[in-house]
Each structure stands twice: as structure tokens, then as C-alpha cells.
Amino acid sequence: MTTLTHVLPYLVAAWVFLAGCYGLATSRDLIHAVGCLSVCQAATYVLLLAVGYRDGATAPVFSDLAPGSRPVVDPVVQALALTDVVVGATVTALLLALVVQVAKRHGTVDPDELSELRG
Amino acid sequence: MSPRMRLWLVAAGGAGLAALLVAACLDLPRFGGDRHPCGDRAVEASLSRHTANTVASVTFDQRAFDTLGEMSILFAAVLGSVVLLRQTRDEHRARPEPAAVSRPVRRYALLVLPVALLTGLYVVAHGQVSPGGGFQGGVVAATALHLLYLGADYRALERVRPLAPYEAGDALAASAYLVTGLAALLAGSAFLANTLLPYGTFNTLASAGTVPLLNAAIGMEVACAVVVLLAGFLDQAVEIVDEGESGERHDDPGRPGKRERP
Amino acid sequence: MTEAVIVVALLLVGACATAAVAVRDPVRQSLVLAVLGVVLAVLFTVLQAPDVGLSQLAVGSALTPLLLLLTVRKVRRRAQRAPDGPAGRRGREGGP
Numbered sequence: 021m022t023t024l025t026h027v028l029p030y031l032v033a034a035w036v037f038l039a040g041c042y043g044l045a046t047s048r049d050l051i052h053a054v055g056c057l058s059v060c061q062a063a064t065y066v067l068l069l070a071v072g073y074r075d076g077a078t079a080p081v082f083s084d085l086a087p088g089s090r091p092v093v094d095p096v097v098q099a100l101a102l103t104d105v106v107v108g109a110t111v112t113a114l115l116l117a118l119v120v121q122v123a124k125r126h127g128t129v130d131p132d133e134l135s136e137l138r139g
Numbered sequence: 140m141s142p143r144m145r146l147w148l149v150a151a152g153g154a155g156l157a158a159l160l161v162a163a164c165l166d167l168p169r170f171g172g173d174r175h176p177c178g179d180r181a182v183e184a185s186l187s188r189h190t191a192n193t194v195a196s197v198t199f200d201q202r203a204f205d206t207l208g209e210m211s212i213l214f215a216a217v218l219g220s221v222v223l224l225r226q227t228r229d230e231h232r233a234r235p236e237p238a239a240v241s242r243p244v245r246r247y248a249l250l251v252l253p254v255a256l257l258t259g260l261y262v263v264a265h266g267q268v269s270p271g272g273g274f275q276g277g278v279v280a281a282t283a284l285h286l287l288y289l290g291a292d293y294r295a296l297e298r299v300r301p302l303a304p305y306e307a308g309d310a311l312a313a314s315a316y317l318v319t320g321l322a323a324l325l326a327g328s329a330f331l332a333n334t335l336l337p338y339g340t341f342n343t344l345a346s347a348g349t350v351p352l353l354n355a356a357i358g359m360e361v362a363c364a365v366v367v368l369l370a371g372f373l374d375q376a377v378e379i380v381d382e383g384e385s386g387e388r389h390d391d392p393g394r395p396g397k398r399e400r401p
Numbered sequence: 402m403t404e405a406v407i408v409v410a411l412l413l414v415g416a417c418a419t420a421a422v423a424v425r426d427p428v429r430q431s432l433v434l435a436v437l438g439v440v441l442a443v444l445f446t447v448l449q450a451p452d453v454g455l456s457q458l459a460v461g462s463a464l465t466p467l468l469l470l471l472t473v474r475k476v477r478r479r480a481q482r483a484p485d486g487p488a489g490r491r492g493r494e495g496g497p
Contacts, residue, residue, distance in 0.1 A: 025408060026171070030164035032411045036418040038157055043422035045149040051427040051472055055434055058465055059418050062441055065457070066414060069448045072178060075171035076403075079449040080182060080193040083268045083342050087186050092193070093449045094178030095185070099197035101445075103209045105456045106274040106361055109464050110216040113368045116472045117223035120375055123476040124227075132142070194452045262455070270451035278459040282467075365464065372471040376478075 029070035037063035050119045050129040054112060061108045065101045072097035189338040190347040191268045198272065199353040203331040206353070207316060210360060214313050217364045221306075224371035232378045238292055248290025255283030263358035267347040273354045277361025285369060293377055302370055305363045312360035319352050403447070410444040431469035438462035 036059060043056030072094030078085065080095040123129050168174065185196035198206050226232070259280025266272030288296045320331035328334040331353075339346035417437040424430045438461020445454035 025404060026169040027164050027167070028408060029170050029411055030167055031161065032415045034157065034160040034164060035415050038153055038160070039419050039422045041156075042149065042153060046146070048425070049427055051469060051476065052425060052430055054472075055427065055430045055469060056422055058434065058461075059421050059437070062414075062418060062437065062461075065441065065453065066411075066444070069445060069450050069453065070170055071167070072175065072450075073171050073448050074173060074175060077449060079270065079451050080178075081191060081270055081451070082186065082193070083191040091173075092178075092182060094175045094181075095193040095197050096177050096181050096202075098194045098450045098453050099202060101450070101453045102194060102272075102274060102456055103198060103206060105453065105460050106278060107209045107213050107216075109278075109460045109468075110213050110220075110364060110368065112465055113372070113468050114216040114219045114223075116468055117220040117371070119472055120475055121223050123479055127479070129476055192452070271455060272452065275452070275456040275459055278456065278464060282459065282463050285467075369464075369467070369471075372468055372475075376471040376474040 029066065029073075033063045033067035033070060036060075036066060048130055048132065050122060050131060051116070053131070054115045054119065057115070058108070058112055061104070065105065068097040068101045188333060188347060188350075189341040190350055191342045192266065192270065192272070194270070195267045195272050195350055195354060196347065198274075199266075199350045199357070200333045200347070203320070203333075203353060206357070207320065207331065210313060210316060210357065213360065213364055214309065217309060217367055220368055220371055224375055226374075226379050230379050233380050234294075234378070240290065240292065245290045248286045252283060252286040252290065255286065256280055259283055259362070263355065264344065266354040266358075267350045268342055268344065273357030273359075274361055277358045278365055280358075281362040281365035281369070284366060288373070293373070296373075300366060300370065302367065305366045305370075308359055309363035309367060312356045312363060315356040316353060316360070319349055319356065323349070406447050407444075410440065410447050413440045414444055427469060427473045431466040431473070434469070435462045435466040438465070 040056050040060035040063060043059065044053050047053040047056060074091055074093050077091040077093045080092040080098070085092075119129060122134065126134055128134060181197050181201060182193050184201055185193040188196060188200060190196035190200065259276045259278075261276070262271035262279055263273055263276030266276070284300065285296065287299060319335075323332045323335050324330050326335055333348040333350065336348045336352075338348050344351070414437070417433065417440050421430055421433040421437050424433050438457060441461055442454045442458040445451075445457055
């Protein structure tokens with residue numbers, strides 16, 4: 021095992037987060053921006069689960085595993101990621117509802133045109 | 140601010156953030172390391188309360204208060220979406236015509252629907268013993284219901300999905316979670332503490348004390364929330380039209396009621 | 402062996418996320434996001450987190466893309482109906 025694989029998951033999480041931020045900043049369409057935000061969210065799940073991983077361990081579920089027989093990965097970070105996946109989706113829905121309202125009120129979903137409209 | 144200037148600002152900020160993130164990554168405990176003091180204690184606590192799925196134990200027992208917060212965010216987000224997506228005065232509903240669905244699609248969608256629905260309910264019910272739980276199962280069950288839209292049409296979906304009970308169910312589930320927490324308080328321990336019910340036999344459905352109750356409440360909450368959300372968006376995309384676009388149902392009868400690119 | 406699978410899944414996630422940002426058309430983006438959801442679910446399963454994988458599979462590959470597509474349909478239908486408003490300029494993307 022090389023040093024690269026020791027940090028690769030963290031670096032991938034950072035890359036995904038930065039890519040999502042870049043998309044958010046340069047987006048010309050609010051719907052696309054919401055999609056980019058969900059990419060940013062995905063980065064946090066990758067980071068959390070990478071922190072909790074343990075080499076040679078198995079899932080922290082003891083329905084078919086005698087307790088103590090094998091090391092298990094960290095269940096706390098999994099619980100954090102798990103709730104956020106679903107709650108994040110409903111927040112995405114709220115943002116999309118806002119986009120629908122913006123389209124109704126202003127007739128456009130381009131952020132640049134929106135700031136022009138405001139004057 | 141000009142787009143060019145903004146791009147420079149993003150580049151500068153992004154480069155700074157990237158440098159800090161990389162520096163932080165190199166300093167983190169190595170990936171796959173063996174030191175997880177927090178996780179080890181959570182597993183111990185979970186086993187002492189006869190919960191086979193330690194993730195469910197963390198979500199609905201050790202960090203149940205945190206889940207209450209998450210649930211409130213979910214509830215607030217759904218409430219906000221419903222308010223934002225309601226029909227306004229200058230809009231009206233155009234009844235979508237039933238659109239033709241090819242036979243294989245109809246057959247497979249209607250075949251898969253009960254299986255998917257049952258899978259969702261199974262995942263909710265077995266949250267404390269196997270991977271799964273209210274959050275996942277709720278989403279599966281609610282999206283399964285929408286196979287009816289693929290297999291039949293929008294009107295059929297509306298018939299099996301009167302919205303009012305789902306909205307009520309959402310609120311009911313949220314209060315069920317709170318009531319379970321308060322019951323522990325009344326019984327003489329802390330809010331949401333898992334002391335109300337016996338822990339039961341390890342690795343059976345009736346184990347883990349109040350975990351199955353909270354799990355079921357969350358499952359109902361998430362399922363109702365997803366149904367209500369999708370209904371709001373489907374209404375907007377399929378049914379609700381502006382005053383100016385009322386000619387739609389006469390213009391192109393082939394299109395309404397089905398999701399496809401305009 | 403597990404090591405290799407994790408590395409491959411991580412690289413796939415990175416590639417899919419980059420693609421999801423680079424694709425500018427929201428309809429195509431929602432399809433790429435669905436793929437990203439599946440790849441993330443695979444990564445989570447490999448990282449021994451079946452719970453999170455399951456919820457990511459349900460949410461990321463079905464719910465989020467569906468919501469995005471429905472929003473696109475609503476917004477574009479409006480844009481098409483009002484070609485002389487400011488929205489008309491977006492018609493180039495929504496054309497057949």
C-alpha cells in the first residue's frame with residue numbers, strides 16, 4: 021500500500037467539492053446550479069465515509085456476524101451520511117421549487133439575466 | 140461585476156481553498172487506519188442495547204436528538220416546497236389526456252410496482268436488524284408508487300394518491316417521533332432516551348427498545364414527504380398552466396400527461 | 402484486491418462528478434447525476450456502508466434526477482410559450 025492510497029479518498033472528496041463549487045460559480049442556469057450543489061453534497065459523503073473506513077473491516081451490522089469476531093468500520097459517520105443523503109434531497113427539492121418560482125416571476129432562470137432585470 | 144472579473148475571483152478563491160484542503164488531507168489520519176475510538180464505543184453501546192444494525196442504533200438511539208433535527212429540516216423543506224409550488228390565482232389546471240403507453244412498459248411497470256413497494260416496506264421494517272431503515276425504505280416505497288405514472292397515466296396516479304392523507308401522515312409521523320421522545324421523559328428518563336421498552340432478543344424484529352418505533356415514524360415521514368414533494372412537482376410540470384397557455388390540451392393531445400422533452 | 406476496487410470506484414466518482422459539472426444542459430446533467438448516484442452507491446458499498454449505499458441508490462439515481470427533469474419541463478414549457486419575453490432567449494437550448 022502506497023502513501024497515495026492513504027490520502028487518495030480525501031483528495032477525491034476535495035476534488036469533487038471544488039468541481040461542484042466551480043460549477044456553481046460559472047453556471048448560466050439555476051437548474052444546473054442546483055445539480056452542481058448536489059455534487060458538492062456528494063463530496064461530504066465521500067469524506068465522511070473515508071474517515072470511518074478501516075482496512076480489512078466489514079459492515080457494522082451484526083445480523084450475520086458474531087460480535088467481536090471481525091473488526092467493523094465506524095458506524096457513527098455512516099449514520100451522519102445516511103440521514104443527510106435523504107434530507108439533502110428534500111432541500112434540493114426546496115431549491116428547485118424556488119427556481120420554479122423565479123421562472124414564474126421573472127421568466128428566466130439565467131442568474132446573469134436575473135441581476136440585469138433587477139437593474 | 141463582469142463575468143471575467145468573477146472568473147478570476149473564483150479562480151483565486153478556488154486555488155486558495157484547494158491548497159488548504161490538500162494541506163488538511165495530508166494531515167488527516169491515514170485512510171483505512173485502525174484507530175476509531177468513537178466508532179468502537181458506538182458499537183459497544185449498540186450491542187448492549189441488542190441492536191444488530193449499529194447504524195440504526197446510532198441514528199435512532201444514541202443520536203436520536205440529532206435525527207429529530209434532521210427530521211425538522213425535512214419537514215420544513217417539504218412545507219416550504221408545498222407553499223412555493225401551490226397553484227396561484229393566475230394559473231389553472233388543464234386535465235391531461237390519458238396518453239398511450241406501450242404494452243411492455245405498462246406490463247413491467249405494473250409488475251414491478253408491488254415488488255418495489257414491498258421492498259420499501261421490508262427495508263423500513265427491518266431497519267434495526269439489517270442494513271436499511273426509515274430513511275431508505277421511505278424513499279423506495281414512495282418512488283415505487285410513482286411507477287404507476289410510468290405504467291398507466293397521471294390520472295391513475297392521482298386516484299391512488301389523494302394528497303391530503305399524505306400531508307396529514309407527514310405531520311402525524313413528525314409528531315409520533317416527538318411523542319415517543321416525550322414518553323421517555325414522562326417515564327422518568329431523558330428526552331428520546333431508549334429506556335421505554337425492553338431491549339428484546341438480539342437480531343429479531345422486536346429488539347432494540349424504541350428504535351423500531353422511531354424508525355417506523357421516520358419511514359412514514361420520509362415516504363409521505365417524498366410523495367407530497369413529487370406530487371407538487373408533477374402538478375407543476377403536467378397540470379398547472381398559466382392563463383396564456385390554456386390552449387395546450389387542444390393543440391397537441393399527444394403530449395400531455397407524459398414526461399418527455401418539449 | 403479490495404484496495405484496487407476502492408481506488409477504481411473513487412476515480413469513477415471523481416470522473417462522474419466532473420462530468421456532471423461540465424455538462425451544461427440540465428437534462429443531460431440530470432442523467433449524469435443519475436450515473437453519479439449509482440457510482441457513489443457502489444463506492445459506499447465497497448467502503449462497507451450498505452446503509453448509506455442503499456439510501457444513495459434510492460435518492461441519487463431516482464429522486465434527484467426526477468425532480469430536476471420535472472423542473473426543466475416546467476421551466477422550458479413556460480419559456481416556449483412566451484417567446485418574446487426575456488425567457489425567449491433560452492429557446493435555443495429547449496428547441497427540438
